[in-house]
Amino acid sequence: MPSHPAMLVDLLDRHTATDGLHATAIPGVSLVRSSAPTMPMPVVYEPTLCLVAQGRKRAMLGATRYVYDAAHYLVASVDLPVVGTVIEASAARPYLCLVLDLDMARLGELALRHPLPEAGSGLSPRGIALNQTTPELLDAAVRLAALLDAPQDIAELAPLVQREILYRLLSGPGNSLVRHMAQADSHLNQIARAIAWIRGRYAQAWTIDEVAAVAGMSRSSFHAHFKAVTSMSPLAFRTQLRLQEARRMMVAEAMDAASAGFQVGYESPSQFSRDYGRVFGMPPAKDAQRLRSGVA
Secondary structure (H helix, E strand, C coil): CCCHHHHHHHHHHHHHCCEEEEECCCCEEEEEEECCCCCCCCECCCEEEEEEEECCCEEEEECEEEEEEEEEEEECCCCCCEEEEEEECCCCCCEEEEEECCCCCCCCCCCHHHHCCCCCCCCCCCEECCCCCCCCHHHHHHHHHHHCCCCCHHHHHHHHHHHHHHHHHHHHHCCHHHHHHHCCCCHHHHHHHHHHHHHHCCCCCHHHHHHHHHCCCCCCCCCHHHHHHHCCCHHHHHHHHHHHHHHHHHHHCCCCHHHHHHCCCCCCCCHHHHHHHHHCCCHHHHHHHHHHHHHH
């Protein structure tokens, strides 16, 4: 008998007593709960499936807006700095989401076993995709979450259900992004290598030619594919990473704006303040004070 959306709501509700991100006994699976809409918060989406059971969330990648809910799941293919906001939630009907880290090795193996004819190469797909949640995918998600009620079965059964979920992503509607993720030699995976390199060096100075070489692409091809995946230039991407980390330092470590800007690679406090205001809508010190008050 097919699973009903209410089953996933019940499972996630029972296993998330408080708001926030909850690790689970199932490797690679976490649960999210929010009893109210949230302020826009920057976060890096790693290769992930976000399957909402209840409520609605918005993710901004540059100027591109993605809204996902119980009818539409989100897949992130590479490490992307986004600004996320829960936009539909209440104490009576909290936002509930199952998050699955995508196993790239398993995904690649499944893609080889179940190939599809490839359309033309073209530019890489955008690094985030929204697709319709099918009954088959929902059914697998319910069975995965239900293992939280049977911890003795997790070791044997969770890998099988996770494999089925990956198969549903590969074979379901709008699978182009997932197919590109599974191809080791795809332009998307070349960009993923470059993104990992940038994340490890966001506070340093480097040239586009250096990071293009990491991707194994010409400068012009790299720039085109990078913007297709992330919706921003490599330098704008680095700026997003710098500002997110500076914001975290000011809120979590009570660091002053000038010191945080310097730590993430800014030599000019005025440039840091300008970039910060442009991305987050207010000066860094004022924004940090507002966020600290909200956390408190």
